[in-house]
Amino acid sequence: MDDATSKSFDHPYTVLGEDPSLVIPPAESRQRPTKVYFWILTSTVFLLSLAGLIVRENPNRAENSIPAAGTAIPESSQDNVRFLPVGEAEGVSAKSYPSTRGRLSFNWTAADFAWQRTSYHFQPEKNWMNDPDGPLFHLGWYHLFYQYNPDSAIWGNITWGHAVSRDMIHWLYLPLAMVPDHWYDIDGVWTGSATILPNGTIIVLYTGDTNEAVQVQNLAYPSNLSDPLLLDWVKYSDNPVITPPTGIETDEFRDPTTAWTGPNGTWYVLVGSRLNTTIGVALVYETLDFKNYTLLDHPLHTVDGTGMWECIDFYPISTNSSVGLDNSATGPEVKHVLKASLDNLKLDYYAIGTYDEGNVTWTPDDPEMDVGIGLQVDYGRYYASKTFYDQNKGRRILWGWVNETDADYDDLAKGWASVQTIPRVVTYDSLTGTNILQWPVEEIESLRLNSTEFEDVFVEAGSLVPLDIGNATQLDISVEFEIESTQALEESMLGETESQLECSVADNRTTLGPFGLAVLADESLSELTPIFFRLAKSNGSLKTLFCVDETRSSKATEVFKEIYGTVVPVLDGEKFTMRILVDHSIVESFAQAGRRVITSRVYPTEAIFDKAKLFLFNNATDLNVTAAIKIWQMNSADIHPFPLY
Amino acid sequence: MRLRTTLNNLHLILLLLPFLSLLPLLHSSSDRNLVEQTCHLTPFYDICLSALRSSPTSASSDLHGLAQIIAGSVLQNANQTLSQIQQLLDRSTADPKTEQSLAYCAELYIPVVKYTLPQAIDALSRGRLGFAVYGISDAVDEIGGCQKLLSLESPVSEGNKLVTSLATVALAIIKLLQKGFF
Numbered sequence: 001m002d003d004a005t006s007k008s009f010d011h012p013y014t015v016l017g018e019d020p021s022l023v024i025p026p027a028e029s030r031q032r033p034t035k036v037y038f039w040i041l042t043s044t045v046f047l048l049s050l051a052g053l054i055v056r057e058n059p060n061r062a063e064n065s066i067p068a069a070g071t072a073i074p075e076s077s078q079d080n081v082r083f084l085p086v087g088e089a090e091g092v093s094a095k096s097y098p099s100t101r102g103r104l105s106f107n108w109t110a111a112d113f114a115w116q117r118t119s120y121h122f123q124p125e126k127n128w129m130n131d132p133d134g135p136l137f138h139l140g141w142y143h144l145f146y147q148y149n150p151d152s153a154i155w156g157n158i159t160w161g162h163a164v165s166r167d168m169i170h171w172l173y174l175p176l177a178m179v180p181d182h183w184y185d186i187d188g189v190w191t192g193s194a195t196i197l198p199n200g201t202i203i204v205l206y207t208g209d210t211n212e213a214v215q216v217q218n219l220a221y222p223s224n225l226s227d228p229l230l231l232d233w234v235k236y237s238d239n240p241v242i243t244p245p246t247g248i249e250t251d252e253f254r255d256p257t258t259a260w261t262g263p264n265g266t267w268y269v270l271v272g273s274r275l276n277t278t279i280g281v282a283l284v285y286e287t288l289d290f291k292n293y294t295l296l297d298h299p300l301h302t303v304d305g306t307g308m309w310e311c312i313d314f315y316p317i318s319t320n321s322s323v324g325l326d327n328s329a330t331g332p333e334v335k336h337v338l339k340a341s342l343d344n345l346k347l348d349y350y351a352i353g354t355y356d357e358g359n360v361t362w363t364p365d366d367p368e369m370d371v372g373i374g375l376q377v378d379y380g381r382y383y384a385s386k387t388f389y390d391q392n393k394g395r396r397i398l399w400g401w402v403n404e405t406d407a408d409y410d411d412l413a414k415g416w417a418s419v420q421t422i423p424r425v426v427t428y429d430s431l432t433g434t435n436i437l438q439w440p441v442e443e444i445e446s447l448r449l450n451s452t453e454f455e456d457v458f459v460e461a462g463s464l465v466p467l468d469i470g471n472a473t474q475l476d477i478s479v480e481f482e483i484e485s486t487q488a489l490e491e492s493m494l495g496e497t498e499s500q501l502e503c504s505v506a507d508n509r510t511t512l513g514p515f516g517l518a519v520l521a522d523e524s525l526s527e528l529t530p531i532f533f534r535l536a537k538s539n540g541s542l543k544t545l546f547c548v549d550e551t552r553s554s555k556a557t558e559v560f561k562e563i564y565g566t567v568v569p570v571l572d573g574e575k576f577t578m579r580i581l582v583d584h585s586i587v588e589s590f591a592q593a594g595r596r597v598i599t600s601r602v603y604p605t606e607a608i609f610d611k612a613k614l615f616l617f618n619n620a621t622d623l624n625v626t627a628a629i630k631i632w633q634m635n636s637a638d639i640h641p642f643p644l645y
Numbered sequence: 646m647r648l649r650t651t652l653n654n655l656h657l658i659l660l661l662l663p664f665l666s667l668l669p670l671l672h673s674s675s676d677r678n679l680v681e682q683t684c685h686l687t688p689f690y691d692i693c694l695s696a697l698r699s700s701p702t703s704a705s706s707d708l709h710g711l712a713q714i715i716a717g718s719v720l721q722n723a724n725q726t727l728s729q730i731q732q733l734l735d736r737s738t739a740d741p742k743t744e745q746s747l748a749y750c751a752e753l754y755i756p757v758v759k760y761t762l763p764q765a766i767d768a769l770s771r772g773r774l775g776f777a778v779y780g781i782s783d784a785v786d787e788i789g790g791c792q793k794l795l796s797l798e799s800p801v802s803e804g805n806k807l808v809t810s811l812a813t814v815a816l817a818i819i820k821l822l823q824k825g826f827f
Contacts, residue, residue, distance in 0.1 A: 139760055139764070140756055140759070140760030140761065140764065141760075166783070226767075228760070228764045228767075229776075642775075642776070642779075643775035643776065643778065643779055644773050644775045644776050645772070645773060645774055645775045645776075645823075
């Protein structure tokens with residue numbers, strides 16, 4: 001196959017649907033005259049009686065659907081038994097969507113479910129996974145630990161799963177690192193972080209849920225530091241090392257961070273909680289030996305109205321270079337990022353600010369964009385993210401948990417749930433000065449196979465361009481759009497009328513959008529996932545929205561189909577750029593070199609295997625764009641158990 | 646009559662002589678045979694034999710010990726090749742393209758000698774044979790990546806080929822261990 005094929009299109013567009021102004025046709029509308037009603041009624045009566053005979057002949061109607069694997073729970077009984085989403089009763093954020101319980105599951109086949117599994121994202125061979133834990137680099141290996149249920153595809157019996165990789169892409173599964181085997185973590189070995197001390201010692205602090213459902217913090221460390229695989233872990237004999245202080249709810253106290261140094265050999269660690277149920281708080285603990293801790297009398301930071309802060313992350317970032325910094329770094333060209341996972345919203349928020357070493361407090365650069373009320377780490381299906389300092393290549397790496405958006409009975413049927421994003425390098429966006437940039441680690445490029453390139457593709461207002469690239473389920477796409485200066489654009493810039501700043505659906509045609517790509521789309525567009533830019537005038541200036549529209553991603557009714565989006569700053573002279581990683585049921589979309597990111601989960605029923613296609617589209621009514629696009633086919637990461645023996 | 650007896654004795658001695666000369670061989674024949682037997686089961690008999698015979702302990706080693714000797718030899722030669730690359734870079738007499746290739750080769754070799762091979766050797770000593778195979782195979786891949794960038798006349802090619810051959814021998818012996826040979 002050719003490495004790169006350049007094609008340019010002179011007349012690219014194909015207009016679909018009867019109405020020429022509708023490029024991406026909306027869902028079919030039905031017409032019902034009375035005559036037809038009568039006919040339907042009589043034939044239904046006839047058919048039902050016929051069906052009554054047939055059903056008796058074929059009791060096994062559900063030939064195409066998969067019987068639920070493992071604990072096969074009939075739907076009706078589940079409605080009575082489970083009122084809360086899984087996890088909430090125990091005091092962690094909800095890990096499932098019982099609201100989908102009433103909906104009928106699509107008749108998924110084994111092949112459908114198998115297709116949903118990702119090819120190059122990290123996920124265990126089976127069962128449930130959630131928060132990434134204690135990521136680190138040691139003796140040539142990147143380690144990933146993760147919340148894992150070895151017994152089921154829904155949350156519960158939480159252990160620390162373990163995997164290693166040379167390059168954070170080709171992962172090898174290892175035996176479980178820690179299991180609930182002491183009173184202080186018998187109800188779950190929950191989220192935690194690793195700290196590598198200057199002498200190379202590794203310590204892990206993690207939340208244990210005790211036999212009385214109290215959240216405590218425990219210390220653990222590798223039994224053999226010279227084992228590059230860090231197979232065996234030891235729990236400190238005098239655990240727990242931190243218990244909930246007075247005034248803090250015993251089930252809202254968790255997720256200890258990586259430690260950083262203070263003066264005179266002290267170390268600081270944060271634990272997340274809430275005050276008066278509504279104020280998110282980062283509590284600070286001080287320690288010299290990681291065994292004995294003192295709570296500081298003031299938190300690092302609080303933000304009213306944000307509720308419980310889970311999975312706090314706190315790290316320095318260089319403002320004048322793209323080099324990563326160790327957690328203890330400070331200096332004039334250093335800012336600190338504070339991030340929290342908001343339990344109330346199931347969203348990850350962050351803010352950039354200044355750390356005061358003397359007071360051990362942190363202040364956001366912009367209080368109106370404080371943690372929990374400003375920027376999100378990712379605007380899609382994304383939670384419990386955590387960074388670590390990669391001392392191997394001097395980078396700050398970000399992990400994020402991506403839950404399913406299908407029903408948990410689908411997960412039980414297919415036997416697995418959740419993936420991790422491709423790890424991202426985090427840097428400061430010196431062009432805007434107000435956000436971080438996230439970008440997939442460059443090691444992902446080792447998966448690239450052949451590529452196809454299209455330059456100068458003129459995508460006129462109201463057109464759709466199919467991109468003939470072969471397989472379209474494992475892709476790494478880079479696309480740049482340039483917009484033509486039209487009268488409509490000028491008028492938008494100068495005129496009084498402001499448009500509503502919302503993504504809306506892709507077939508909602510506005511003057512200046514949307515334009516972008518439709519991934520995991522079938523030929524007839526009965527299913528598609530558009531990823532697009534939509535320009536709109538708001539507050540006197542032209543804004544750009546970056547969106548992912550899942551509403552037509554699948555015909556299945558029990559899956560969640562969201563519209564995710566955010567405003568993305570596009571600076572003078574910048575083109576509109578996207579990088580998109582398509583990997584079966586996960587799509588990671590990066591706008592403006594990682595200024596904003598949206599991760600989504602989709603479960604197409606038609607646009608799968610060789611039926612999945614890729615399209616460029618421009619649904620604007622009065623804006624032409626020119627696109628330059630490069631698409632790589634991606635190989636599998638071949639994630640498998642470590643061949644120890 | 647006396648002459649005949651002497652001649653008979655002489656015959657006897659002459660007959661026995663070749664067998665007597667074999668006595669020292671018989672003493673350690675099983676061990677020498679193990680080295681030879683093992684090397685016959687690898688793709689590079691001469692390289693295998695040479696590497697094993699240069700070690701004083703090979704004569705009294707079991708198969709596992711022979712694997713360790715070869716693995717040690719892989720690391721030793723990899724270190725030497727890396728030194729050679731670094732010396733060539735220090736001299737910087739080569740054209741920019743060659744320098745770039747050499748620099749990239751060094752980048753490939755460093756984690757191999759720092760982590761990959763020492764960990765494979767350690768894994769071997771702990772009986773984690775799969776891990777040892779994984780590591781040594783990984784080293785072969787990395788060195789292959791280096792070799793692809795170099796011209797055939799490059800002085801580094803010889804080192805690359807030797808390390809790769811020794812690694813291949815090591816892998817063959819470890820696979821024998823995995824299968825439970827000897």
